[in-house]
Amino acid sequence: MSTASTAQAEPARSEYEMLRAQQWSLIASLLVAPPDRETLAALAGLTGDDTALGQSYRVLAETAATADVDDVAREYFELFMGVGRGELLPYASFYLTGFLNERPLADLRRDLAMMGVERADGRFEPEDHIASMAEVMSGLAAGHFDAGVLGCGAAGQAGFFARHLEPWATQFFDDLAVAPSARFYRAVAEVGRIFTDIEIRAFALEAKAHRTSGSSAQKI
Amino acid sequence: MPRQVVRVAVVGVSHPPANVWAQRRVVPAALMADIPALEAGALMSTQGDVHTYYMGDHAVVLHSGETAHYIDNLRAAQPSLWVSCDGDQVRLVTADPYEGEAMASDPERVVEALPIPPAVAASIDTFIQAHHVHEVFHKRKRVPATSQHDPRAPRILSDREKWVQTRGKAGLPPRGST
Numbered sequence: 080m081s082t083a084s085t086a087q088a089e090p091a092r093s094e095y096e097m098l099r100a101q102q103w104s105l106i107a108s109l110l111v112a113p114p115d116r117e118t119l120a121a122l123a124g125l126t127g128d129d130t131a132l133g134q135s136y137r138v139l140a141e142t143a144a145t146a147d148v149d150d151v152a153r154e155y156f157e158l159f160m161g162v163g164r165g166e167l168l169p170y171a172s173f174y175l176t177g178f179l180n181e182r183p184l185a186d187l188r189r190d191l192a193m194m195g196v197e198r199a200d201g202r203f204e205p206e207d208h209i210a211s212m213a214e215v216m217s218g219l220a221a222g223h224f225d226a227g228v229l230g231c232g233a234a235g236q237a238g239f240f241a242r243h244l245e246p247w248a249t250q251f252f253d254d255l256a257v258a259p260s261a262r263f264y265r266a267v268a269e270v271g272r273i274f275t276d277i278e279i280r281a282f283a284l285e286a287k288a289h290r291t292s293g294s295s296a297q298k299i
Numbered sequence: 300m301p302r303q304v305v306r307v308a309v310v311g312v313s314h315p316p317a318n319v320w321a322q323r324r325v326v327p328a329a330l331m332a333d334i335p336a337l338e339a340g341a342l343m344s345t346q347g348d349v350h351t352y353y354m355g356d357h358a359v360v361l362h363s364g365e366t367a368h369y370i371d372n373l374r375a376a377q378p379s380l381w382v383s384c385d386g387d388q389v390r391l392v393t394a395d396p397y398e399g400e401a402m403a404s405d406p407e408r409v410v411e412a413l414p415i416p417p418a419v420a421a422s423i424d425t426f427i428q429a430h431h432v433h434e435v436f437h438k439r440k441r442v443p444a445t446s447q448h449d450p451r452a453p454r455i456l457s458d459r460e461k462w463v464q465t466r467g468k469a470g471l472p473p474r475g476s477t
Contacts, residue, residue: 162462163461177452
């Protein structure tokens, strides 16, 4: 039974899935636009435990507490917009082929069309922007979107992740961490990198459990 | 962009027409650094049929971006100011020889290169000292598209590759001078 059909069967998602959705949503909101004063204040209130992810959240909270909202906006501009181009090009197509708007974007658009997901009005970034893909992952985790139609078999959102994010997301977060202008976003990159790493390993574990216990495996 | 305005007085001379079809016209003939207390168009002197008029004073605007042209002008055998007139109206006085010669390509205009008054030359020299930035000519060459040349953009743009003005007037010497 696929995760997606499980999602349809039970509208109330597990707490684990909702937390994943929130993590993806946080990453998306920080990468789609620079955070405003309220968001920075909220980020400064984050706490974390002693795990790697918890520590990265603690660093993010400390960075957000000392960051100035204008400096962060300037940093966002330098990183993702720039004059001519930003320091980074956060697009799947660029990371996978070296060029923008290439076949990975076409593949992603086809999959999104099958899932019934489209760009909101007034959003002009191509869909393979890291923030849009994080939003899609958030929607998949929260059960708003259904990846079961993609034909990835039982994998569902794991299939979407493996096809569109896994090949380049960690590389992107590594680049974001070492980009010359990154200060606040270095902390964001750390959160993103560790979280993506956890996702990759969790999906691998899930796939392994699925393989060993046959098609009736439930989500771990 | 720093600018400086110097005013010069323009003196025009009108010769008797060379034939019965030609008409008298006032042609700029000399420049004065001191502005006389005269109305524009006033008759200054008459020597036989040659009339000398005061054509009024006019601004010479110096731009910091054109200092290289002013240097060319001052280094010439006869440093000049180019006076461009429509009829007997002075429209432009410039110390930039290339701008002046460009005006001269218009047959409707009267353009004369007149010896520069020493006081004006001195103030142009001061302006050059204050604002000139020497730029070495850098011949750009096409980079051959070889298989070694990676057409893909860098994943992370370094500070060195960004579009920021660092050279010329912003500080560093122009590319090619080092």
